[in-house]
Amino acid sequence: xxxxxxxxxxxxxxxxxxxxxxxxxxxxxxxxxxxxxxxxxxxxxxxxxxxxxxxxxxxxxxxxxxxxxxxxxxxxxxxxxxxxxxxxxxxxxxxxxxxxxxxxxxxxxxxxxxxxxxxxxxxxxxxxxxxxxxxxxxxxxxxxxxxxxxxxxxxxxxxxxxxxxxxxxxxxxxxxxxxxxxxxxxxxxxxxxxxxxxxxxxxxxxxxxxxxxxxxxxxxxxxxxxxxxxxxxxxxxxxxxxxxxxxxxxxxxxxxxxxxxxxxxxxxxxxxxxxxxxxxxxxxxxxxxxxxxxxxxxxxxxxxxxxxxxxxxxxxxxxxxxxxxxxxxxxxxxxxxxxxxxxxxxxxxxxxxxxxxxxxxxxxxxxxxxxxxxxxxxxxxxxxxxxxxxxxxxxxxxxxxxxxxxxxxxxxxxxxxxxxxxxxxxxxxxxxxxxxxxxxxxxxxxxxxxxxxxxxxxxxxxxxxxxxxxxxxxxxxxxxxxxxxxxxxxxxxxxxxxxxxxxxxxxxxxxxxxxxxxxxxxxxxxxxxxxxxxxxxxxxxxxxxxxxxxxxxxxxxxxxxxxxxxxxxxxxxxxxxxxxxxxxxxxxxxxxxxxxxxxxxxxxxxxxxxxxxxxxxxxxxxxxxxxxxxxxxxxxxxxxxxxxxxxxxxxxxxxxxxxxxxxxxxxxxxxxxxxxxxxxxxxxxxxxxxxxxxxxxxxxxxxxxxxxxxxxxxxxxxxxxxxxxxxxxxxxxxx
Amino acid sequence: xxxxxxxxxxxxxxxxxxxxxxxxxxxxxxxxxxxxxxxxxxxxxxxxxxxxxxxxxxxxxxxxxxxxxxxxxxxxxxxxxxxxxxxxxxxxxxxxxxxxxxxxxxxxxxxxxxxxxxxxxxxxxxxxxxxxxxxxxxxxxxxxxxxxxxxxxxxxxxxxxxxxxxxxxxxxxxxxxxxxxxxxxxxxxxxxxxxxxxxxxxxxxxxxxxxxxxxxxxxxxxxxxxxx
Numbered sequence: 001x002x003x004x005x006x007x008x009x010x011x012x013x014x015x016x017x018x019x020x021x022x023x024x025x026x027x028x029x030x031x032x033x034x035x036x037x038x039x040x041x042x043x044x045x046x047x048x049x050x051x052x053x054x055x056x057x058x059x060x061x062x063x064x065x066x067x068x069x070x071x072x073x074x075x076x077x078x079x080x081x082x083x084x085x086x087x088x089x090x091x092x093x094x095x096x097x098x099x100x101x102x103x104x105x106x107x108x109x110x111x112x113x114x115x116x117x118x119x120x121x122x123x124x125x126x127x128x129x130x131x132x133x134x135x136x137x138x139x140x141x142x143x144x145x146x147x148x149x150x151x152x153x154x155x156x157x158x159x160x161x162x163x164x165x166x167x168x169x170x171x172x173x174x175x176x177x178x179x180x181x182x183x184x185x186x187x188x189x190x191x192x193x194x195x196x197x198x199x200x201x202x203x204x205x206x207x208x209x210x211x212x213x214x215x216x217x218x219x220x221x222x223x224x225x226x227x228x229x230x231x232x233x234x235x236x237x238x239x240x241x242x243x244x245x246x247x248x249x250x251x252x253x254x255x256x257x258x259x260x261x262x263x264x265x266x267x268x269x270x271x272x273x274x275x276x277x278x279x280x281x282x283x284x285x286x287x288x289x290x291x292x293x294x295x296x297x298x299x300x301x302x303x304x305x306x307x308x309x310x311x312x313x314x315x316x317x318x319x320x321x322x323x324x325x326x327x328x329x330x331x332x333x334x335x336x337x338x339x340x341x342x343x344x345x346x347x348x349x350x351x352x353x354x355x356x357x358x359x360x361x362x363x364x365x366x367x368x369x370x371x372x373x374x375x376x377x378x379x380x381x382x383x384x385x386x387x388x389x390x391x392x393x394x395x396x397x398x399x400x401x402x403x404x405x406x407x408x409x410x411x412x413x414x415x416x417x418x419x420x421x422x423x424x425x426x427x428x429x430x431x432x433x434x435x436x437x438x439x440x441x442x443x444x445x446x447x448x449x450x451x452x453x454x455x456x457x458x459x460x461x462x463x464x465x466x467x468x469x470x471x472x473x474x475x476x477x478x479x480x481x482x483x484x485x486x487x488x489x490x491x492x493x494x495x496x497x498x499x500x501x502x503x504x505x506x507x508x509x510x511x512x513x514x515x516x517x518x519x520x521x522x523x524x525x526x527x528x529x530x531x532x533x534x535x536x537x538x539x540x541x542x543x544x545x546x547x548x549x550x551x552x553x554x555x556x557x558x559x560x561x562x563x564x565x566x567x568x569x570x571x572x573x574x575x576x577x578x579x580x581x582x583x584x585x586x587x588x589x590x591x592x593x594x595x596x597x598x599x600x601x602x603x604x605x606x607x608x609x610x611x612x613x614x615x616x617x618x619x620x621x622x623x624x625x626x627x628x629x630x631x632x633x634x635x636x637x638x639x640x641x642x643x644x645x646x647x648x649x650x651x652x653x654x655x656x657x658x659x660x661x662x663x664x665x666x667x668x669x670x671x672x673x674x675x676x677x678x679x680x681x682x683x684x685x686x687x688x689x690x691x692x693x694x695x696x697x698x699x700x701x702x703x704x705x706x707x708x709x710x711x712x713x714x715x716x717x718x719x720x721x722x723x724x725x726x727x728x729x730x731x732x733x734x735x
Numbered sequence: 736x737x738x739x740x741x742x743x744x745x746x747x748x749x750x751x752x753x754x755x756x757x758x759x760x761x762x763x764x765x766x767x768x769x770x771x772x773x774x775x776x777x778x779x780x781x782x783x784x785x786x787x788x789x790x791x792x793x794x795x796x797x798x799x800x801x802x803x804x805x806x807x808x809x810x811x812x813x814x815x816x817x818x819x820x821x822x823x824x825x826x827x828x829x830x831x832x833x834x835x836x837x838x839x840x841x842x843x844x845x846x847x848x849x850x851x852x853x854x855x856x857x858x859x860x861x862x863x864x865x866x867x868x869x870x871x872x873x874x875x876x877x878x879x880x881x882x883x884x885x886x887x888x889x890x891x892x893x894x895x896x897x898x899x900x901x902x903x904x905x906x907x908x909x910x911x912x913x914x915x916x917x918x919x920x921x922x923x924x925x926x927x928x929x930x931x932x933x934x935x936x937x938x939x940x941x942x943x944x945x946x947x948x949x950x951x952x953x954x955x956x957x958x959x960x961x962x963x
Contacts, residue, residue, distance in 0.1 A: 040763060043868045054869040056759040187752035191871035198750050198872060202887050214924055216752035216784045226927045283930045616754045630762065634755055643924065644781070654781065675782050678924055 010039055016478040017044055019465070020058040021120070021458035022619045024342030025050065025192045026467035027058055028540075031459060031478045038062045038459055038478055048540055049170065049471070055191035056617050060628050064457065065479065067627045069441050071454040072483025085442070085452065090484040093451050094491075097409075098498030100434040100450070101137070104407045111387075114141035114396050114405045118412025119149060119343075119350030120620075121488065122463025122475060124513040126346065127361055127520070128489050128505075129411065130354025133387075135379050135504050136496045140387035141405060143357040145413045147393040149306065150347045151356075151706035152314030153340035159315075160322040160589050162574055162582030163525050164363065165348065165470040167565045168301075168337030169543070174199045175335045177297040180208045180290075182321055183232065183307020183712075187216035188616035190305075190341050190468070200301075206293050210235065211307060212611060213641075213683060214676035223289050226678055228281035229609045229713035230598035232308040236320030237595060238276025239291045240327060241268040248295025250329025257579060258326050260590035267592045279595070281678070299335040300328060306343060306613070310711040312599045312701040319593035326588055332566030332580055342468050344620070345458070349466030352526040353517060357390035361517060362524020371524075378520045379504055392707035394419060394700060400428040409495075411438040411455065411488060416445040417621035417689045420698035420709045421664045438491050443623045444689040454485035461487040463510040464536060469563075471541035472531055489513060522548065525574065525582060530559040545572070552577070598713045599701035602680070606662060606715030608646070609681040612694050613712075618687035626687065638688050639672040640718070643679035647671065650718055657721035657728075660684065662714060665696035668725040682718055686711070691727050740813055741879050744853065744867065745892055746788060747910035750874035753777065753786030757866035757875055764854070764865065766818070772851040773866055774837070788874060790866065791816060791838045791851035792905035799830035799839055799850075807848075814906045815855055819848040835898040889913060 012032035019026045028047025032040040041062050043052035064070075074093030078086040088096075104112050115133040117126055126144070133142035157164035173179060173196045186193050194217065201207055209218040210225040210232070218224050227235055243249050244265055254261045277284040294300065302325055308317040322338065330336035342348050353361040361378075364371035366389050376383040391399065393415070399405045401424070408429075419425045429435060429448035437446035438455040446452050459478040466472045481487065486494070489510065496505035507513045511533055522529035529548035536542050543561040550557045551573040566580040566588075579586015602609050617634035619625045626632060640658050642650075652658050654673040659666055660682060669684065669692065677683055684694040701710040753775065761771040774789040797816045800808040807823035808830060810816045819830070819839075826846040830839040839850040854864035858877075867877035876883060883892060892908035 043865075045863075045868065050871075052863075052868045053871045053873070054756055054760070055754050055871050056756045059756055059759040059763070059869060187754065187872070191752065191754050191756065194750075194752055194872040199886070202889055214784060216754075216786075219784050220749060224927045226924050277930075281928060283928065285930060286927065616752075630759055634759075645925070672780075674780060675924060676784055678928070 010034060012039060015042055016459075016476050018459065018476040018478065019345075019473055020054065021061055021064075021345060021624070022057050023190060024344055024347040024468045025190050026345060026465060026473055027054055027192055029054060029058060029061075031062055033478050036479045038065050046540075049467070049469070050192045053192050053195060056631060056634060057619055057625060060630050063628045063630075064624050065459060067441070069627060070457075070482060070485075071440055071442060071452065072485055074454060074484060075442070075452040077450050084447070090454075090486070093453055094494045094498045097436045097451055097453070097495055101407055101409075101495070102499060104433060105137070108406055110138040111141060112404070112406040113137050113139050114399070114408050115139070116393060116396070116408065116410040116413045116415070117142065117144040117350075117355040119144060119146040119347045120345045120458075121350060121412050122461070122465055122510065123346060123349040123353055123472075124463040124510045124517065125488050126350045126355045127353040127517045128492055128507070128513055130361070131379060131504065132492050132496060135381060136499065136501045138385070138387060140357070140390035141396055141399070142355055142390055143393040143396055144350065144355045145393065145415070145418065146344065146347060146351045146356070147707060148418055148709060148711075149343045150340070150351050152309035152311070152703055152708045153304070153318050154351055155315045155706040156318030156322060156591075157340070159591050160319060160326070161566070163565065164351070165526075165544070165565060166303075166337070166339030166468060167331055168339065169469045169471070169563045170196050172335055172337045172564065173197065173301045175203055176200055176205050176299045176301045178206045178208065178293050178300045180210070180294060180300070180302040180321075180324075181217060182210045182302065182304040183309070184303060184305035184341050185211065185213075185215040185217070185307070185613060186341070189343070189614050191616060193341065208290055208293060212609070212678045212681050223286060223293060225282045225286055225290060228678065229611045229681055230311055230313070230601065231280040231595070232311070232317040233313055233320045233593050234271065234276055234279045234595040235282060235287070236317070236324055236593060237268045238271040238273065238280065238287055239294065240264070240323055241271045241276070242273065242288060242291035243295040243324075243327060244268060246291065246295060248291065249327045253329030254327065257329075257581070257587055258590055259585070259587045261327070263592050264323055264590040267594060294324060294328065297328070297330070299333070300330045301337045303339045303341055305341040307712060309340070310708060311713065312703050312710040313596045314703040314708045314710075315705040316593045316595070319591045323590055323593055326590055331588075332564065332568060332570070334564075337564075339468070346465035348468065348470060349464065349472065352466070353521065357392060362521035362528070363526040364524045374523065375520060378516070392702070394702060394707065394709060397425055397428045400431055403431075406432065407434040408432050409436050409438070410445060414443040414445045414621035414623055416443075416448070417693055417695065418686070419700075420695050420711060421700045422693060422695045423665055424700070438488055439623070440485065441623050441627065444621065453491050454481075454483070455488045455491060456481050456485060460485070461489075461510065464514060464531075464533075466544065470543050472528070472536055472544060472546075473541045474533060474536045518548070523573065527573075530557070530561075599710060600662075600699045600714045602715035606717050608716050608718050609678075610660060610662070610697060610714050610716035611681055611683050611712050612686045612698060613683065614687065615685045618685065620687065621689065622687040638669050638685050638692055638694065640669050641672045641674060641677050641683040642718070643675060643677050644673050645679040646682070646718075647673045650720060652718075652720050657724050658718060659721045660697060660716050660718045662697045662699070662716045664699065667691065667694060667696055668721045682716065691725065742858070742861070742877060743880060743883075744790070744793075744864065744907045745876040745878075745883050745910055746790070746907060747874045747876065747887070747890065748785075748787045749890065749910065749912060750872040751786050751788055752872045752874070753784060754871060756869045756871055757788055760865045760869045761851075766852070766856075767849050770842075770849070772849060789836060789838060790875070790907065791853065792836050792903075792907045793853060795904045795906065798833045798835060798901075798903070802829040802833040804829065811855075813859070815853045815858070817855065818850050818852045821847060824848055835896070835901065835903060883908075883910075
């Protein structure tokens with residue numbers, strides 16, 4: 001198996017202080033470098049967020065660069081070649097991409113070309129990609145894989161607070177009285193956060209975990225809420241109703257700092273204890289206990305992740321948590337906070353500066369005339385030449401299916417594995433007249449490309465990302481790109497140049513892109529104008545908003561950033577002193593967070609809930625982590641996790657080949673029979689492609705506001721497989 | 736920086752999340768290339784996600800060294816029991832059998848026993864061992880006794896263990912909850928779904944006495960009648 005290093009004795013030439021390339025925690029790490037190769041790691045104990053701590057992915061992440069699959073040349077699709085691809089000179093590949101895009105835009109219009117980006121890219125790259133789509137390609141159709149990740153939380157935050165960022169640094173968690181973890185498998189998806197939670201517990205915090213599975217965090221929690229998949233909004237409404245009945249709410253805070261409580265209280269009144277217990281599958285005594293822990297605390301921290309967000313009701317679920325926070329009045333204060341745990345490296349920064357279909361840099365709105373004028377000015381174009389809003393990533397595939405989009409440029413997005421009902425996605429990829437993928441490995445999606453352009457690994461470029469707390473940090477370059485591979489932003493600029501539209505795409509380095517981004521974000525809600533590379537390095541991170549000019553007076557200031565949002569008396573450019581929240585009246589908004597049953601819920605034909613998620617040793621669609629030998633060995637293949645009671649009923653024993661199916665597809669994997677999951681639910685992790693991909697089964701139902709797909713629940717059927725599948729014991733191509 | 740001899744290793748299985756960061760980090764060390772010296776096991780995955788990390792406990796009177804016929808296992812002055820010395824070790828496996836914690840392992844093809852040596856290259860100069868540096872739950876903690884007492888008031892370090900007639904004192908400390916009953920030792924999904932308050936009792940498979948049939952002391956499942 002490749003991806004294993006056996007010689008660890010080689011002395012490095014230097015250590016590069018940077019961050020892990022995987023999740024949104026963005027742990028500080030030092031990479032050992034020798035002969036333009038990353039050969040190992042050393043903990044970086046001075047970085048304040050993780051102080052040297054890492055998860056297994058962080059420990060082994062250094063192995064990815066030396067993998068033999070690393071793309072070092074451009075490729076073109078070639079059915080006569082054994083691999084399906086033939087290497088081609090980089091310049092020819094760029095020329096081919098430009099000529100195909102030019103041809104398709106001439107024949108079908110600018111909007112026949114679409115761009116897909118990713119939230120693992122640096123903020124500089126996401127900014128450039130958004131600008132590239134609107135200014136160079138003149139297409140409204142750009143979206144990104146954060147659509148599968150952050151959008152429910154982002155939409156809820158905007159509706160409730162007028163700003164979309166975790167409110168407090170994680171250090172506020174230690175010393176709090178109660179921590180509510182809603183739908184977040186912290187121990188496996190954001191392992192570093194575990195120590196913050198355990199430390200809070202040592203200092204007296206009660207831990208509430210809401211999850212259909214007993215995750216490692218839930219194992220020793222104070223209160224476990226075994227919620228039935230897809231019933232979270234009902235749970236929050238029921239708990240808030242108990243708090244209202246018992247008068248465990250902060251009347252003064254609600255009066256002085258919020259709006260809309262009465263409508264929420266009226267909605268919640270229908271959620272009696274008994275009804276809530278029936279709908280959620282959580283017993284009444286546990287709901288009462290949760291309301292008491294949460295309602296009577298003086299300080300608290302609540303955070304959630306994809307468990308409540310990956311739903312066709314995802315925004316409502318997130319709003320339900322925010323209502324609990326606002327009713328408690330515990331926000332904008334030390335040792336109290338609210339946040340969402342981002343999944344990808346730049347899950348926060350990647351959603352702020354313009355690769356979202358409806359958004360311009362600085363969290364500006366592409367439909368707002370003032371915002372359009374400002375950004376058009378920064379970009380040196382006429383406002384009327386700036387395209388309007390596009391469509392979400394899944395709708396973009398529906399447009400491909402309908403023949404409205406003919407060409408696609410995808411960077412850092414592997415929809416063939418990561419989108420639901422991925423047989424449909426695969427058909428769409430094959431329908432395209434032209435598809436180019438920019439990637440460092442030939443991902444499952446890139447297999448369908450006409451031209452593959454060799455991009456950069458995280459350690460081959462510099463830039464900034466914004467991690468889970470809203471802290472902007474600096475990724476430092478450790479090695480050069482190998483062979484013909486290029487930093488991704490250079491590839492984008494090369495395409496713009498070859499199209500004969502280089503204006504605005506002649507940056508010489510990431511720092512130059514960042515300097516323009518500072519100007520573009522200035523005055524927006526996500527204001528980066530006071531951030532410099534030097535400040536980020538010196539302060540070990542800068543929390544946005546970070547102003548270049550005092551928003552009250554307009555005079556230049558040296559602003560350190562904003563670690564904690566919404567502090568009483570704080571000033572923001574939207575409220576202009578009216579209050580701490582980002583609305584003209586300075587008040588946070590309660591929103592009625594109504595419960596709707598999941599689309600394609602369990603039913604007579606498909607009676608078992610299917611839910612999906614991650615394992616600790618793999619990341620996203622596995623393009624990187626399925627190529628790292630020691631991580632593959634830790635959890636080699638997906639399994640179907642089920643309770644022994646369900647297993648007995650189905651005649652399935654631990655380790656048996658088992659088939660799960662929905663109307664969209666079926667999958668045959670080995671069963672893992674454990675008591676740590678609800679007996680009416682099965683769990684399958686999603687990191688694998690092809691016939692091991694659980695997204696063959698998931699439903700493409702989306703939240704009406706955020707457009708996030710409903711990965712976390714659908715009805716399925718499970719049975720003992722007739723025989724082992726033919727892919728049993730067949731290694732995947734990259735292994 | 737505290738003096739190396741005031742720094743101790745503390746294991747807190749209550750915190751362990753089974754992520755294997757320690758195992759993966761340990762396998763990076765040049766002295767045992769590609770192999771981890773940490774044992775990280777599920778207690779019983781079918782019933783719980785509980786995992787227990789085991790490193791060498793660095794006994795004051797190491798049984799492994801006492802039973803070694805080749806005198807290949809040495810304890811340094813600062814209390815670290817070293818891995819077997821290559822020229823002396825005859826790979827007999829006595830230590831593997833004798834260690835009450837099950838730590839040493841025999842590497843047959845290399846004809847040597849290897850085990851955790853507390854990252855001697857790091858700890859001898861006052862740095863933390865690699866596993867305790869990376870551990871994201873800090874189930875593995877390296878620091879002073881004062882630090883752990885200040886940081887972890889809910890549990891107490893223990894370093895004396897009884898194995899039959901043998902009393903063993905170790906340099907590595909095991910964190911034991913001060914008030915076992917006040918914490919939740921075991922959460923069960925089916926019990927959590929039940930309206931009645933669930934028992935806090937831990938389900939344990941009981942080793943049968945000779946002559947008895949195999950018995951299992953598992954709680955009655957309160958959901959036996961619930962449809963799934």
